[in-house]
Amino acid sequence: MRRTAFRLAFCTLLSVMLTWRVASQQFNYHDQHSWEGSCNTGSRQSPISFTHVGDAPMPGHYEIDLSGDCELTPTADVIVAPNLHQVVVTDPAMKCNIKHPVTGAAYTVQQLHFHLPSEHVLRDGPGDAELHIVTANNANPDLKMVVGIVYRGGDDSQHPIAAALLSNVFRSAAKQTALPRRYGLLESMPQKAGGYVYEGSLTTPPCSEVVSWVVFSEAVVILSKVVSDMKRVMNVKIGTPRNNRDLQRVRSEHQVQFIPSAEVFSVNRYLAQITVRKILIVIVGTFVFGAIILLLWHHHDENKACLEAGNTEELAPLTEASGNAGQAGYGTAAPV
Numbered sequence: 170m171r172r173t174a175f176r177l178a179f180c181t182l183l184s185v186m187l188t189w190r191v192a193s194q195q196f197n198y199h200d201q202h203s204w205e206g207s208c209n210t211g212s213r214q215s216p217i218s219f220t221h222v223g224d225a226p227m228p229g230h231y232e233i234d235l236s237g238d239c240e241l242t243p244t245a246d247v248i249v250a251p252n253l254h255q256v257v258v259t260d261p262a263m264k265c266n267i268k269h270p271v272t273g274a275a276y277t278v279q280q281l282h283f284h285l286p287s288e289h290v291l292r293d294g295p296g297d298a299e300l301h302i303v304t305a306n307n308a309n310p311d312l313k314m315v316v317g318i319v320y321r322g323g324d325d326s327q328h329p330i331a332a333a334l335l336s337n338v339f340r341s342a343a344k345q346t347a348l349p350r351r352y353g354l355l356e357s358m359p360q361k362a363g364g365y366v367y368e369g370s371l372t373t374p375p376c377s378e379v380v381s382w383v384v385f386s387e388a389v390v391i392l393s394k395v396v397s398d399m400k401r402v403m404n405v406k407i408g409t410p411r412n413n414r415d416l417q418r419v420r421s422e423h424q425v426q427f428i429p430s431a432e433v434f435s436v437n438r439y440l441a442q443i444t445v446r447k448i449l450i451v452i453v454g455t456f457v458f459g460a461i462i463l464l465l466w467h468h469h470d471e472n473k474a475c476l477e478a479g480n481t482e483e484l485a486p487l488t489e490a491s492g493n494a495g496q497a498g499y500g501t502a503a504p505v
């Protein structure tokens with residue numbers, strides 16, 4: 170009896186310890202002062218507001234240079250990660266390289282995730298949501314570059330591709346189904362926007378200061394209904410009305426720089442590559458289709474010729490036979 174009681178007490182203690190350990194690995198957006206790591210001690214924490222950042226453009230020419238396969242495919246893994254309070258998208262089939270617009274350092278896309286409401290605050294205010302494209306430095310994967318895109322709900326979607334991407338990602342997350350089609354990363358970005366570049370941190374514990382941020386300076390307007398759907402999935406699946414970190418104080422260590430729209434994020438080259446690829450696919454497809462049609466036509470002609478030849482050969486004996494029959498009809502008896 171005493172041994173059973175001891176076992177019960179031991180198991181209860183173990184269970185409490187395990188529960189405490191799992192809980193300690195999670196974090197709470199309503200109690201951000203308790204976050205560990207560099208969250209409360211760092212000198213260049215993220216996110217920040219750009220409302221008071223000067224908009225004097227940096228001299229020179231800058232662009233985000235994408236290369237490789239930068240499309241999300243239906244094989245992408247779309248999950249609601251409760252411990253991270255996020256919808257996270259990873260796609261092993263996507264091999265997308267992005268160069269930092271200022272340093273030119275090469276990074277590879279690792280995952281995408283969303284924050285509601287937005288974490289960064291643009292000059293015209295916060296957004297309803299923010300997409301973070303997380304990349305790792307090719308030379309040192311511990312160093313990250315995160316591309317941030319802020320979305321705002323409106324009556325009319327200015328960017329149907331971005332709205333479709335967000336809508337389908339959240340639908341897939343809620344229903345645990347695959348994405349219905351491929352989505353080009355760059356095609357879902359703002360096409361004519363400037364950007365802020367600064368040195369910051371992860372916006373979740375341990376808030377490591379290893380992130381080079383590139384944040385588009387203008388929000389993408391999507392349908393309010395899409396925002397509502399996103400909020401519903403986040404609330405239902407995660408049980409929290411928000412998953413954005415509080416704004417952090419802007420310091421000189423952030424080295425915030427503004428790049429004007431005409432020069433940054435010049436997506437035309439990559440879009441031109443996609444267009445050329447699509448045109449090539451259409452040309453090759455047309456050629457293959459034409460070749461098949463020609464082959465079938467040729468085959469049809471041959472069959473027709475064969476049939477006609479066959480008919481002629483079959484008719485010939487008949488003619489002879491009719492001739493003979495005629496002759497036979499008129500002749501009463503064949504000569505012996």
Ligand SMILES: [Zn+2]
Nearest residue numbers: 282284301372
């Ligand atoms: Zn994030």
